[in-house]
Amino acid sequence: MGAEFVQFSLTPILIGSLAAIACALPGNFLILRRQALIGDAISHVVLPGIVVAFLITGIVSAIPMLIGAAGAAIVSVILIEAVKRLGRIEPGAAMGVVFTTLFAGGVLLLEQSDTSSVHLDVEHALMGNLESLIWFRAEGWHSLLDPAALATLPPELGRIAIACALVALLTMVFWRWLKIATFDEGFAQALGIPATALGFGLVITAAIAAVAAFDAVGSIIVIAMFICPPAAARLMTNRLETQIWWSIAFAILSAVLGYVFAGYGPLWFGAQNAVSAAGMIAAVSGVILGLACLYGPHRSRIGVGREDAAV
Amino acid sequence: MNSFFSALLLQAGYNAALVAIGAALLGFAAGASGTFLFLRKRALVSDAVAHATLPGVGLAFILMVALGGDGRNLVGLLIGSAITAWLGLLLIEWMTRRTRLAEDAAIGAVLGVFFGLGIVLLTVIQTMSSGRQAGLESFLLGSTAGMLFQDALVIAVGGTLAVLSTWLLRRPMTLVAFDADYAAAMGYNVRRIDLLMMGLVMAVTVIGLKLVGLILIVAMLIIPPVTARFWTERSHKVVWIAGAVGAVSGYVGAAISASVPAAPTGPIIVLMTAALFALSLLFAPVRGVAAAILRHRSFQRRVHMRQGLLALSRQEPIREPYTLRLLTREGLIRPDGVPTDTGRAQAAKVSRDERRWDIARQVHQDAGLTGRYDGLTPIEEVFTPDEIDEFDRRIGKPFAVGGPA
Numbered sequence: 001m002g003a004e005f006v007q008f009s010l011t012p013i014l015i016g017s018l019a020a021i022a023c024a025l026p027g028n029f030l031i032l033r034r035q036a037l038i039g040d041a042i043s044h045v046v047l048p049g050i051v052v053a054f055l056i057t058g059i060v061s062a063i064p065m066l067i068g069a070a071g072a073a074i075v076s077v078i079l080i081e082a083v084k085r086l087g088r089i090e091p092g093a094a095m096g097v098v099f100t101t102l103f104a105g106g107v108l109l110l111e112q113s114d115t116s117s118v119h120l121d122v123e124h125a126l127m128g129n130l131e132s133l134i135w136f137r138a139e140g141w142h143s144l145l146d147p148a149a150l151a152t153l154p155p156e157l158g159r160i161a162i163a164c165a166l167v168a169l170l171t172m173v174f175w176r177w178l179k180i181a182t183f184d185e186g187f188a189q190a191l192g193i194p195a196t197a198l199g200f201g202l203v204i205t206a207a208i209a210a211v212a213a214f215d216a217v218g219s220i221i222v223i224a225m226f227i228c229p230p231a232a233a234r235l236m237t238n239r240l241e242t243q244i245w246w247s248i249a250f251a252i253l254s255a256v257l258g259y260v261f262a263g264y265g266p267l268w269f270g271a272q273n274a275v276s277a278a279g280m281i282a283a284v285s286g287v288i289l290g291l292a293c294l295y296g297p298h299r300s301r302i303g304v305g306r307e308d309a310a311v
Numbered sequence: 312m313n314s315f316f317s318a319l320l321l322q323a324g325y326n327a328a329l330v331a332i333g334a335a336l337l338g339f340a341a342g343a344s345g346t347f348l349f350l351r352k353r354a355l356v357s358d359a360v361a362h363a364t365l366p367g368v369g370l371a372f373i374l375m376v377a378l379g380g381d382g383r384n385l386v387g388l389l390i391g392s393a394i395t396a397w398l399g400l401l402l403i404e405w406m407t408r409r410t411r412l413a414e415d416a417a418i419g420a421v422l423g424v425f426f427g428l429g430i431v432l433l434t435v436i437q438t439m440s441s442g443r444q445a446g447l448e449s450f451l452l453g454s455t456a457g458m459l460f461q462d463a464l465v466i467a468v469g470g471t472l473a474v475l476s477t478w479l480l481r482r483p484m485t486l487v488a489f490d491a492d493y494a495a496a497m498g499y500n501v502r503r504i505d506l507l508m509m510g511l512v513m514a515v516t517v518i519g520l521k522l523v524g525l526i527l528i529v530a531m532l533i534i535p536p537v538t539a540r541f542w543t544e545r546s547h548k549v550v551w552i553a554g555a556v557g558a559v560s561g562y563v564g565a566a567i568s569a570s571v572p573a574a575p576t577g578p579i580i581v582l583m584t585a586a587l588f589a590l591s592l593l594f595a596p597v598r599g600v601a602a603a604i605l606r607h608r609s610f611q612r613r614v615h616m617r618q619g620l621l622a623l624s625r626q627e628p629i630r631e632p633y634t635l636r637l638l639t640r641e642g643l644i645r646p647d648g649v650p651t652d653t654g655r656a657q658a659a660k661v662s663r664d665e666r667r668w669d670i671a672r673q674v675h676q677d678a679g680l681t682g683r684y685d686g687l688t689p690i691e692e693v694f695t696p697d698e699i700d701e702f703d704r705r706i707g708k709p710f711a712v713g714g715p716a
Binding site for chain 1: 349352353354355357358405406409412413415418419420422423427428429433434435438526527529530533534536537540541573574575577578579581582585592598600
């Protein structure tokens with residue numbers, strides 16, 4: 001665990017873990033509200049948002065792209081709601097219509113606008129680029145105390161840290177409301193909690209997390225982080241507080257193990273090159289969920305469902 | 312424009328024609344088989360199926376190269392993708408049945424994890440000596456530029472087979488989609504039919520991979536059924552309309568992309584489908600937005616008309632501007648607000664109708680009949696002439712506006 005680790009692995013692992021936590025936190029509420037696939041929809045529309053931001057500003061820079069992606073996420077949420085209400089279409093289908101269309105629009109814009117010359121391509125958007133977020137100037141653990149070296153940390157680290165802190169802060173501030181509205185929306189409304197606005201706010205928070213994480217881990221892998229750690233946590237406990245802590249633990253575990261397996265795993269088998277870290281993180285989170293499905297203490301449904309499950 | 316029409320008429324070359332026909336067949340198969348998923352409220356299962364094909368493509372490539380063959384053999388890649396897609400489906404089913412996780416969480420988990428695995432395998436392939444130009448990325452978004460005759464053939468044959476199977480399985484699948492309990496009572500094995508339904512979707516996904524790519528094939532499965540739903544209330548019609556929507560989008564989309572430079576086939580086909588969806592959402596006769604607005608307007612008009620005429624009969628002043636405009640336009644009042652003869656006659660009729668309803672509600676406590684009183688339904692539509700005569704006897708003789716003389 002020397003200088004090389006700090007230089008090449010510390011920042012990607014930190015970024016991966018923060019991204020995983022930022023997604024897992026809202027994911028807990030989304031899966032309880034049966035809106036797990038909102039994360040899926042958002043991560044698809046990030047692409048057109050980024051392309052439009054690029055076409056407007058003409059530069060490849062983080063801030064306009066993040067704004068574009070967040071804007072697209074909000075537009076898609078509004079469109080999904082509109083299709084659902086105006087067309088009286090069930091939520092899943094409405095979501096499918098909107099995000100596939102926006103994604104297709106994004107790909108078309110990308111092809112038409114000849115952005116291939118700049119660093120903006122679909123594969124990058126899907127797969128992310130975690131491995132490249134290394135800390136060039138680091139010379140060892142002491143660099144953590146060296147302001148000159150700290151100034152050269154990958155900017156993605158700062159952005160994801162801020163996003164993660166924001167998501168955590170929002171979760172804590174709205175904790176009681178979120179808890180009540182998630183389990184009993186009618187009761188929440190009776191108490192005067194603006195449940196609809198809260199639900200919209202939750203989706204926007206998820207969008208912020210997705211967009212910030214997209215930067216580093218790619219848009220599709222974000223879905224795994226939205227769903228797998230919270231779903232596994234759900235099978236471990238019946239208490240929401242405990243579930244949140246489990247989900248954070250699973251998120252960090254997936255990110256760290258995934259990165260290590262991706263970076264060092266192939267070497268153990270005698271291969272020369274690392275594999276995609278983002279993909280490996282998603283795969284590890286899937287393994288964790290699989291184990292929770294098989295052995296989690298609260299894995300089965302209680303009551304009516306149990307008879308169904310026995311058939 | 313010219314090149315577009317020649318593509319549309321299959322005159323833009325042998326390959327373009329094959330692609331257009333293949334896309335139409337694929338669109339039809341996707342729309343029709345997607346209908347059953349949509350009706351079963353499982354539209355997004357197709358999303359998971361599509362993403363779950365990627366690791367199969369990668370594994371098949373690695374395996375074929377390891378066995379000394381050409382990794383790019385399309386049939387081999389498709390078989391691989393079918394295997395992992397099927398595995399993904401089984402995992403979704405297992406998770407929803409065996410754990411308390413809801414179906415959407417299971418779908419999302421399979422989608423994200425399988426896609427992640429697929430990406431891992433793609434990076435493995437990129438480092439293999441024979442993998443540098445594998446072009447497997449084209450499975451993400453589809454590619455027709457490099458389409459070979461063999462690829463077009465797979466789509467055409469596969470699309471035909473999928474259409475045929477949809478047609479053969481349409482009855483049990485409709486039944487299960489609408490009322491699984493009833494289907495079970497009829498002796499159908501619901502679980503097997505569900506798996507068949509998803510197997511068909513999986514087949515369409517695998518066939519469509521090369522054309523529109525794994526992310527966009529989802530659109531071909533979801534959007535046409537939703538579009539078709541606007542046009543009819545009957546399930547068997549939804550299937551065929553969805554098929555038609557998919558076929559038209561596939562055909563026209565392929566023609567556009569063949570005639571316009573830098574127009575990737577997959578996205579163009581999806582946007583065609585989306586355009587048909589938007590048109591249907593806005594202009595479908597019963598469920599469309601425009602029809603709903605017109606219905607609302609006509610309802611509003613009838614309410615204002617009725618209230619205006621009742622006010623006339625009671626000789627009350629009308630101040631509501633819309634009511635005034637309406638009555639003037641119909642020639643029931645003069646611009647200065649004084650009722651015309653027709654206006655007086657109609658007001659008398661409406662007021663009589665209202666009094667008949669009053670009596671009807673006293674006489675008949677039956678909510679089935681008097682429940683239809685909404686201030687708009689003429690009483691003649693609910694009661695027989697004999698009954699109305701009875702009401703009239705209680706009210707007394709008709710009289711002109713202004714009260715009994």
